[in-house]
Amino acid sequence: MGYRPLVTIIINNYNYEKFIGETIQSALNQTYQLIEVIVVDDGSTDRSSEVIASFKDRIMPVLKPNGGQASAMNAGFTVANGEIIMFLDSDDVLLPDTIERVVAAFQSMPNVAKVQYRLQTIDQNSKLTGEIIPAKRWAMPTGDLRQKALKSSSYISPPTSGTVFSAAALRHILPIPEKTFRISADMYLNGLSVLLGSIVSLDEVGAYYRVHGKNNIGNVRSAVDLVDMRNFLAKVDAIHIKSKEIVNQLYPELIYDPEQDHGASLTARIISLKLDSANHPYPKDNLISLCTRGFLHALTTSQPRKHVSVLTAFWHLAMLLAPKQTAKSLADNLIYAESRGLLINKLRRVIQMIG
Secondary structure, eight states: OOSOOOEEEEEEESSOHHHHHHHHHHHHTOSSOOEEEEEEEESOSSSHHHHHHTTGGGSEEEEEOOOOHHHHHHHHHHTOOOSEEEEEETTOEEOTTHHHHHHHHHTSSSSEEEEEEEEEEEOTTSOEEEEEESOTTSOOOOBOOHHHHTTOOOOOOOOGGGEEEEHHHHHHHOSOOTTTTSSOHHHHHHHHHTTSSEEEEEEEEEEEEEOOSSSTTTOOOOSOOHHHHHHHHHHHHHHHHHHHHHHHHHOTTSOOOTTOOOHHHHHHHHHHHHHOGGGOSOTTOOHHHHHHHHHHHHHHSOOSSHHHHHHHHHHHHHHHHSOHHHHHHHHHHHHOGGGGGGHHHHHHHHHHHHO
């Protein structure tokens, strides 16, 4: 392999005493041995600290008051020594040769900012459930995406445990805003790392993602939560602010437009404005403009299944024209997959009603 860089695996934990031991062991059992494992306990109230202490000097423990995921990541990075940094959720499990494959990927081309791979879901008893994240039908990108990122920071990427970063890139990004990113801090890292070098995607599973009812994917909902929607928009705003700062520092000849169309943020803004305009965080937003932009964005975005693009495009028109109660139902059906099968019929009824 040639030069062998130090890799730091930062495990962020909060009240996962049931899983943290398996997670730590999976980090220590890597075939690539030039690693350090930092375990940040974010003020757990269960027996997590005892499990962490049982690994003694094989790991570097960082015990801190509860502050959220971004706070734990920031604390871990502060004491990290590696040239390559992985943030591993404390309920997930690394495959034994993952870091070895990741190091090879970093060395496969110059100026790699991030390596990513797919995750396979497991249940609370570590049994495979059969789901792959991102699904195989979604192609993950490889290459220099910086020019594309100036138009849209959106690209196919896995959750936290499926991503690994160069320390050099992270020094431009961190610290993560802790109040805004108490959860979903990977959104910040994924959205910004694309501006700092190439992405290498490994089309293979590198870790197990545990679904157990206490994480975001495990939580089953059926109705849009406007507070969550606006928290998401606050995260998007924070990424835009930092993106503009990075572009001004590193690429002053380029223009970064924070109003660039991003499918998820357009959808969130439309739902927020349509369902609760009085508390919408962007007073200059216009529903006609947002829905038109969303319609065009959906039709011009590459999708593995073309009918999804068409359906999503017409969803934007329906949100513009439908009464508020119908719009609420349309929003629920788009956001939550378990009810998405009803969306086609509802769109048909809305079209008939308005036409």
